[in-house]
Amino acid sequence: MKSQSEDQRATVTRSTAGSQTPAEAAEATTEIEVPDIGAPEPVATEPSRGNGRPLPPSVLTPPPPAPPPHLDDYRNIIGQAHLDALQFLARDLKGKSIKMVNSTAVGGGVAEILNRLVPLLAELEVPTHWDVITGGNDFFEVTKAFHNALHGSSYELTKAAQEIFLMYNEQNRERLQFGEEMVVIHDPQPVGLIRSRDKTRASWVWRCHIDLSNPDAHVWDFLRPFVERYDAAIFSSQSFARQLPIPQYLFYPCIDPLSEKNKELPDAVVQKICDDFGIDRSRPIVTQVSRFDRLKDPVGVVHAYKLAKKYVDCQLVLAGGGASDDPEGAVVLQEVKRAAGDDRDIIILDLPPWCALEINAIQRASTIVVQKSLKEGFGLTVTEALWKGKPTIAGAVGGIPNQIIHKLTGVLVHSVEGCAYQIRYLLTHPDFAKRIGASGHEHVKENFLMTTNVKRWLLLIRILERAKSRRATGR
Amino acid sequence: MRTPDKPFYFNTSEHLLRIGRQKATTLCELWQALQTCPDDSIFQHTFCTLQEHHFIQQGFSNDFAHWCLSACNEPVLAEQLASVDVREFTAIEGLRRRMVSIVDDFLQRHPRSGSKAGHEPFYFCAADIVVLPTPFSPDSLPGFLDGLKQVSVHSIHHHFIEARLRLHLMSNDFSQWLEEEVGLPQAADAIERIDIYTNTMEGVRQQIATIVEQASNWDNQN
Numbered sequence: 224m225k226s227q228s229e230d231q232r233a234t235v236t237r238s239t240a241g242s243q244t245p246a247e248a249a250e251a252t253t254e255i256e257v258p259d260i261g262a263p264e265p266v267a268t269e270p271s272r273g274n275g276r277p278l279p280p281s282v283l284t285p286p287p288p289a290p291p292p293h294l295d296d297y298r299n300i301i302g303q304a305h306l307d308a309l310q311f312l313a314r315d316l317k318g319k320s321i322k323m324v325n326s327t328a329v330g331g332g333v334a335e336i337l338n339r340l341v342p343l344l345a346e347l348e349v350p351t352h353w354d355v356i357t358g359g360n361d362f363f364e365v366t367k368a369f370h371n372a373l374h375g376s377s378y379e380l381t382k383a384a385q386e387i388f389l390m391y392n393e394q395n396r397e398r399l400q401f402g403e404e405m406v407v408i409h410d411p412q413p414v415g416l417i418r419s420r421d422k423t424r425a426s427w428v429w430r431c432h433i434d435l436s437n438p439d440a441h442v443w444d445f446l447r448p449f450v451e452r453y454d455a456a457i458f459s460s461q462s463f464a465r466q467l468p469i470p471q472y473l474f475y476p477c478i479d480p481l482s483e484k485n486k487e488l489p490d491a492v493v494q495k496i497c498d499d500f501g502i503d504r505s506r507p508i509v510t511q512v513s514r515f516d517r518l519k520d521p522v523g524v525v526h527a528y529k530l531a532k533k534y535v536d537c538q539l540v541l542a543g544g545g546a547s548d549d550p551e552g553a554v555v556l557q558e559v560k561r562a563a564g565d566d567r568d569i570i571i572l573d574l575p576p577w578c579a580l581e582i583n584a585i586q587r588a589s590t591i592v593v594q595k596s597l598k599e600g601f602g603l604t605v606t607e608a609l610w611k612g613k614p615t616i617a618g619a620v621g622g623i624p625n626q627i628i629h630k631l632t633g634v635l636v637h638s639v640e641g642c643a644y645q646i647r648y649l650l651t652h653p654d655f656a657k658r659i660g661a662s663g664h665e666h667v668k669e670n671f672l673m674t675t676n677v678k679r680w681l682l683l684i685r686i687l688e689r690a691k692s693r694r695a696t697g698r
Numbered sequence: 699m700r701t702p703d704k705p706f707y708f709n710t711s712e713h714l715l716r717i718g719r720q721k722a723t724t725l726c727e728l729w730q731a732l733q734t735c736p737d738d739s740i741f742q743h744t745f746c747t748l749q750e751h752h753f754i755q756q757g758f759s760n761d762f763a764h765w766c767l768s769a770c771n772e773p774v775l776a777e778q779l780a781s782v783d784v785r786e787f788t789a790i791e792g793l794r795r796r797m798v799s800i801v802d803d804f805l806q807r808h809p810r811s812g813s814k815a816g817h818e819p820f821y822f823c824a825a826d827i828v829v830l831p832t833p834f835s836p837d838s839l840p841g842f843l844d845g846l847k848q849v850s851v852h853s854i855h856h857h858f859i860e861a862r863l864r865l866h867l868m869s870n871d872f873s874q875w876l877e878e879e880v881g882l883p884q885a886a887d888a889i890e891r892i893d894i895y896t897n898t899m900e901g902v903r904q905q906i907a908t909i910v911e912q913a914s915n916w917d918n919q920n
Binding site for chain 1: 710712713714715716717719750751752753754757758764768817818819821823826828830831832833848849850852853
């Protein structure tokens with residue numbers, strides 16, 4: 224029998240049956256062997272505290288999923304006036320419905336967002352149907368390659384790959400019905416479903432969750448004609464968009480303030496988790512939460528901590544995952560351990576992916592949160608830290624400058640030395656740290672919460688319906 | 699003080715950001731794009747951005763100034779752009795001319811700065827705006843104060859800042875109603891003079907409430 228970590232390394236899960244709903248698709252799965260890429264074997268085979276102390280047994284198995292929250296549960300967070308605005312927006316949309324289509328029902332950020340978004344829209348009486356496309360291993364190998372190519376990796380786009388992509392899109396097009404007022408296609412995998420557009424009354428929207436700022440030209444040239452047939456496209460950052468002849472909207476990614484990762488925690492829970500991990504809450508705690516990935520620069524964070532520690536007392540917590548299921552992650556973890564040396568104040572935690580509550584507690588216990596990425600998508604770990612009111616130091620890359628307004632909602636840095644200086648400054652200027660932490664929290668509340676995301680969808684359907692009606696009346 | 703003939707309808711506006719076609723990577727490009735971008739882009743990066751950043755008390759004025767500082771490292775130009783008060787304008791064209799003129803003057807004095815690339819581009823955006831009602835439409839001063847305290851800061855922004863472009867007056871919806879319907883011209887004037895650049899929008903709300911409460915008390919005592 225393979226260990227859990229070996230399973231994670233060796234397989235990915237994809238829905239393949241002709242299922243209609245995400246729940247069915249989640250059940251109807253098959254395991255696909257990941258091709259052997261000849262990378263080094265991971266060193267760590269189970270989650271562990273990097274400096275030798277084993278993780279507590281409580282984190283070794285995943286907790287049961289929490290039920291999704293109701294709209295009313297957000298009242299104390301966003302206030303009645305914002306809930307009223309959602310109700311007013313939804314009121315004029317009664318009878319309109321939305322269809323969301325993506326490529327996976329479980330795992331990944333899109334499924335995570337849809338799992339929360341769909342019930343909230345339904346509660347506002349805007350019925351939202353969620354379908355998952357199906358495909359064989361060959362389809363998902365092609366779409367994975369497309370995904371990497373759209374992120375900038377070079378890729379040879381073959382005729383065979385194009386045919387596989389088109390064939391599965393056609394199969395799904397024949398299977399799915401599009402009777403709603405708005406159809407939202409998430410990411411490139413199902414983009415070809417737009418060919419059904421002319422048979423429907425819907426407004427079609429392409430929601431792109433990935434960074435298209437520097438795509439492989441051949442793959443983008445192949446996908447672009449599909450994208451241009453949509454009524455609108457949505458991107459997560461201005462810098463991720465392309466020049467297109469259709470309107471492009473900006474929907475920031477969001478966090479759910481009621482999720483395990485972000486909900487309020489009693490201090491006793493925070494204390495217990497810190498005790499379990501050997502984190503001393505009586506002394507300053509500097510934390511970076513991220514996968515052990517070179518693009519997150521964990522070694523740079525260790526160097527910055529060491530530079531800062533010449534002036535200020537603190538501990539460094541590097542909490543993340545990826546070392547157990549990713550060969551490169553294991554190598555990076557070893558590099559981090561080497562950089563840390565025998566410093567007992569550096570606590571390295573290689574956590575399994577279900578440790579949301581533990582991450583929440585560590586972030587809440589932290590004095591400062593760092594996200595010294597060298598390249599980043601939107602950077603939701605920054606959003607999480609800001610939401611918890613933590614003074615945050617982050618690399619000025621990807622979507623981070625959308626979240627951190629330098630010296631107002633956090634601090635942006637461009638080097639190890641800059642990061643070290645800001646750690647020193649924030650630890651010795653608690654009033655300033657508190658002020659930017661509070662502003663960061665408000666910034667997230669205004670722009671990056673799930674409820675704001677719900678509002679954006681309601682606004683979009685209203686705007687597109689208005690445009691459709693203008694077209695119909697020739698005004 | 700008199701009983702108003704017309705109630706005050708508290709509305710709110712919600713914005714959906716659109717990514718525009720233009721971007722600037724240098725100050726020269728910013729200067730050019732400022733002259734040709736749609737009015738709603740100027741509106742977005744000056745008026746609307748104040749709503750998105752309503753919680754910042756000090757140091758944030760508009761997106762152009764912020765970019766000149768954070769991406770181009772030009773503090774002088776940033777300060778000059780930041781000093782532009784959107785409430786001095788009742789139409790976008792005047793605001794656009796002021797912004798263009800400030801960048802133009804700066805580039806004439808510092809021609810080398812014009813072609814230096816910023817750390818990141820400035821992306822011109824705009825917003826599609828939907829105006830919504832709220833549950834509050836008071837027809838008395840106590841009712842007005844109650845509504846003022848309960849509506850969102852988006853509603854405050856809508857009536858206090860965006861209103862200028864709708865009214866084409868150097869005023870705001872609150873002051874208009876208080877002066878014309880309630881007969882409180884001094885309170886209306888005091889509200890108009892609240893500094894939005896040294897307050898959060900929550901602070902603006904509190905100041906309006908204080909002014910109205912004081913005017914109401916003074917009027918009752920006399």
